[in-house]
Structures are given as C-alpha cells and as structure tokens.
Amino acid sequence: MRNVAIIGRPNVGKSALFNRLAGRKIAIVHDQPGITRDRTSAICERGSRPFTVWDTGGIFGAGEVELTGQVLRAVKQALHESDLLLFVVDAKDGLTPVDQELARMLRKSQKPVLLTINKIDHDKHESLAADFDALGFDKNVSISAEHNRGIGELLEQIEKLLPSPDAPGEIKLQSSGLGQPISIAVIGRPNVGKSSFINAILQSERAIVSELPGTTRDSVDIAYERDGRQFRFIDTAGMRRRGKVSSSVEVFSVMRAERSIQRADLCVLIVDITTGVTAQDKRIGGLIQEARKGALIVLNKWDLVKPKRDVGQTIRELADEARERIFFLDYAPVVIASARTGENIERLFGVIDKIERASETRIGTGVLNRLMGAALATNPPPMVKGKRLKLLYATQSSGSTNRQLAPPEFVLFVNDRRLLARTYARYLEAQIRKHAPYPGLPIILTLRPRSQKL
Numbered sequence: 001m002r003n004v005a006i007i008g009r010p011n012v013g014k015s016a017l018f019n020r021l022a023g024r025k026i027a028i029v030h031d032q033p034g035i036t037r038d039r040t041s042a043i044c045e046r047g048s049r050p051f052t053v054w055d056t057g058g059i060f061g062a063g064e065v066e067l068t069g070q071v072l073r074a075v076k077q078a079l080h081e082s083d084l085l086l087f088v089v090d091a092k093d094g095l096t097p098v099d100q101e102l103a104r105m106l107r108k109s110q111k112p113v114l115l116t117i118n119k120i121d122h123d124k125h126e127s128l129a130a131d132f133d134a135l136g137f138d139k140n141v142s143i144s145a146e147h148n149r150g151i152g153e154l155l156e157q158i159e160k161l162l163p164s165p166d167a168p169g170e171i172k173l174q175s176s177g178l179g180q181p182i183s184i185a186v187i188g189r190p191n192v193g194k195s196s197f198i199n200a201i202l203q204s205e206r207a208i209v210s211e212l213p214g215t216t217r218d219s220v221d222i223a224y225e226r227d228g229r230q231f232r233f234i235d236t237a238g239m240r241r242r243g244k245v246s247s248s249v250e251v252f253s254v255m256r257a258e259r260s261i262q263r264a265d266l267c268v269l270i271v272d273i274t275t276g277v278t279a280q281d282k283r284i285g286g287l288i289q290e291a292r293k294g295a296l297i298v299l300n301k302w303d304l305v306k307p308k309r310d311v312g313q314t315i316r317e318l319a320d321e322a323r324e325r326i327f328f329l330d331y332a333p334v335v336i337a338s339a340r341t342g343e344n345i346e347r348l349f350g351v352i353d354k355i356e357r358a359s360e361t362r363i364g365t366g367v368l369n370r371l372m373g374a375a376l377a378t379n380p381p382p383m384v385k386g387k388r389l390k391l392l393y394a395t396q397s398s399g400s401t402n403r404q405l406a407p408p409e410f411v412l413f414v415n416d417r418r419l420l421a422r423t424y425a426r427y428l429e430a431q432i433r434k435h436a437p438y439p440g441l442p443i444i445l446t447l448r449p450r451s452q453k454l
Contacts, residue, residue, distance in 0.1 A: 001043070002162045003081055005054040006116075007106065008088035009098045013118040017088060017145035018055035021046065021155075042221065047155040051162060054082065079109045084161050086154075087137070088116045091128040095135070103135045112161045115140035116154065121147055181223065181230035182352070182404045185264035187288075189239060189280050192272040193300040196339035198222060198235050201348070226349065234260045239284055261287055265404040266294040266355065266440070268348075269329075273299040273318065273336065277325035285326045294355055294405045294440045295332035297322055298348070303338040333439055355440035359405045363436055365395045368410065375431040381424050389419035392450050408436075409444040417447035 006014045022042035044053045079085065087106055089099050106113050115137040117129045121144045129142045141157050143150035186194045202224060224231045239258075261267055267288045271281050288295050299318055307314050319334040326332070333351050337344035363371070372394045381389040393413040410432065414420070429443045 002051045002083045004084045005082035012090040095131045117142045181232040183232045183265045185234040185260045188270035192270045193339045200339040297334045299336045390415040407441040
C-alpha cells in the first residue's frame with residue numbers, strides 16, 4: 001500500500017487534515033503549536049485506491065531544542081518512506097520564511113509534492129491561495145480540513161500522483177482482512193519508557209523519545225512485522241491522575257490512552273523498576289482489568305538496578321513484588337527488561353506467542369462440568385439472603401471470531417445469577433486456571449438463567 005506523508009510547519013492544520021482523510025479523530029487537534037510530535041498513521045479509504053496517510057510533527061516549531069531535532073529526524077524518515085508528500089500551508093497566515101525553507105527541503109527529496117493550501121474556509125478566501133505561487137510547485141489544491149471543503153478534489157489529485165500498485169492484487173490483499181495484526185497498547189505513567197520500549201523493538205526512532213514527561217500526546221499506531229506475523233503497537237500518552245492534569249491537551253491525551261486500551265488485543269503495562277509499582281500503576285492496571293483485556297507487565301529500566309551477583313534471585317523477587325502489588329492482574333506475565341540496552345526485549349514475543357496459544361485453548365464441555373461440579377462440592381457457594389447458587393450446566397463459548405487474543409469465556413447456567421459473589425467467582429476462575437492456566441488472559445464468566453439457551 002502506498003504512503004502519503006503530511007508535512008508542514010506547526011499549527012497549519014496537519015492533524016485536522018489527517019483526521020479528515022482517516023475518517024475519524026485520531027490525532028489531537030489543538031490551537032497550541034507543536035501538539036503532534038510523533039508520526040501517526042492510518043489507512044485512508046475515502047477514494048478508489050486506499051493508501052496509508054502519515055501525520056508528522058510540526059517542523060521548526062518553538063520548543064525544546066533536542067525534541068525539535070528528533071521531530072525533524074522523524075519527518076526526514078517520513079520523506080524517505082513516502083510515495084507522495086502533502087505540503088500543508090496556512091492561507092490565513094500567508095507565505096512565511098519557514099514555508100519557503102521547508103519547500104526547499106521537500107524539493108531536495110525528489111518526491112512528488114502536492115501543495116495543500118489549508119484554511120480556505122469559503123469562497124472569499126480563494127484569493128489568499130495566490131501568495132503561495134512563489135513556492136513554484138506545479139500541483140496545488142485549496143482546502144479547508146476543518147470544514148471538509150475541497151477534500152474530494154484533494155483525493156482526486158492524490159490518486160493521480162500516487163504510483164500505480166506494485167501488483168494487480170495489492171489493494172485487494174490489503175483489504176481482505178486476512179492476517180489481522182495483533183494490536184498491542186503500550187501504556188503506563190509518564191516517563192516510564194513506553195516510547196523507548198517500542199523503539200527497542202523496532203530498532204528505530206519512529207516513536208520520539210525524550211526525558212521530558214508527556215512527550216507522546218497522541219496514541220500512535222505503529223505497524224510492525226516479525227517472522228511473517230503482523231503487529232500494531234499503540235504508543236500511548238503517559239496517564240497521570242486526572243486531578244494532576246495540567247492542560248486540556250493532556251486531558252485529551254489521557255482519554256485517548258483509555259480508548260487505546262479498549263481497542264487493543266493486549267495491553268503492555270510499563271512500570272519503572274526504579275520506583276516500583278505506584279498507586280497510579282495500579283489504577284492503570286485496574287483499567288485493563290475492567291476492559292477485560294489481555295495483559296503483560298514489563299518492569300523497565302533493569303539496567304539501572306541490575307546487581308552484579310544473584311541476578312536470578314533478584315529477578316524473582318522483583319517479579320513477585322510486582323504481582324503482589326498488582327494482584328488483580330495475577331494472570332499477567334511479568335517481564336523484566338531494559339529498553340535502553342535492549343536486554344530481554346526479545347522475550348516479549350515469546351510471551352505473546354504463549355498468550356496467543358492460550359487464547360486458542362478450549363476445555364471440553366464434559367471436562368468443564370466435572371471441574372465445576374468438583375469445585376462447588378469442595379467449597380460450596382455462600383448463602384445470599386437464604387439462597388445458594390446452583391450450577392446446572394457449563395460450557396465454553398465459541399468466543400469472538402473478529403478479535404485477536406480473545407479471552408476465554410465460560411457460560412454458566414444457574415438458578416439465579418444474582419447469587420454469585422465476586423469472591424466466589426474468583427475462586428471458580430482459579431479452579432479453571434488449575435486445569436488451563438490461560439497466561440495473559442482474563443477469564444470471563446457469563447451467567448445465564450436456566451431458561452435461557454446458549
């Protein structure tokens with residue numbers, strides 16, 4: 001699939017255009033310059049030929065010197081990997097020296113460039129586009145990303161300028177739905193090393209890494225292929241406590257991170273090993289549990305605490321302590337790693353393989369009913385208002401066919417589903433895990449009355 005990169009100085013409307021092409025709000029749109037610092041991608045299916053569109057950080061924006069340099073490197077990488085560049089300028093601001101410098105940079109890339117003059121919100125703004133003739137680009141289109149004006153013409157121009165597919169079946173193959181990637185949300189508090197962790201996997205700087213907390217403000221989708229297997233890593237904003245959020249942008253970032261949990265198949269909770277599990281780590285773990293998502297805990301920054309002797313014992317002690325603190329995610333495997341040195345990063349994929357195999361494990365109906373019967377006989381359910389839970393029949397559901405790493409769901413037909421206490425449900429889950437551990441996956445118990453069929 002062809003790649004189209006959106007390039008421009010800060011606050012010209014790149015993210016608004018990205019969202020418009022993607023057909024949904026992915027990138028954060030805000031009046032504050034420099035909000036988008038990472039590269040964000042999505043598939044645009046609005047035209048006859050789907051393509052991948054990339055949103056990039058604003059170039060030459062005000063801010064930290066180091067971070068601006070990283071943004072510039074990320075944009076250069078986008079230039080290298082893209083088949084077409086959408087050079088976005090702001091009609092209301094007019095032609096600026098930064099636009100002129102950026103135009104020179106884009107011409108050197110030897111890539112097709114479509115000058116996209118944004119913020120032409122109505123007819124009386126059309127004359128503003130003439131200012132940009134001095135840039136010397138042959139192809140240009142006037143749009144308003146915010147008001148969906150001129151987007152149809154933009155898509156027509158994109159289709160004309162994009163190279164032909166490599167093969168007749170390319171588009172069909174991309175949209176067939178086969179080989180659906182595993183979506184992995186990398187979440188955690190600010191500055192625990194989420195982006196560094198992803199970069200260690202990718203061995204690139206696609207996600208921007210900075211010691212400044214809160215660098216990642218969007219949830220960034222990053223495609224990755226390994227041994228023929230497709231993955232989609234979702235690099236999320238650091239999740240602070242709501243009471244400590246200092247700006248509306250960060251509020252949106254936290255909301256976006258929470259939504260990333262919902263659309264992920266597996267959540268990787270990154271914990272800073274130097275501080276240990278904090279109350280906020282436990283809150284984030286609670287969001288994973290509530291969403292009933294697969295989970296994996298990574299204790300990052302191992303290089304800062306690794307002892308010279310008794311390494312194995314230290315690893316066991318740290319892992320046990322993390323499990324004890326985040327006890328409600330007791331099904332989540334713990335990996336101790338260093339994003340900075342790359343130590344144990346490879347173990348992540350071995351654990352994911354185990355979780356994937358576990359998601360395909362089924363317990364036969366006969367075995368399950370004997371298992372549940374023995375559990376109830378050994379430890380009968382507690383009385384609730386003079387009544388006791390009775391299990392009539394149990395079976396494992398077929399699960400979700402359109403979801404990767406789907407957690408196992410067991411349907412229990414009972415006399416009254418209101419009689420199942422949460423503590424007893426955890427007991428039944430533990431008995432199931434004795435038979436099939438289901439590492440990394442929550443166990444879902446769905447209760448139905450005796451009269452309701454499966």
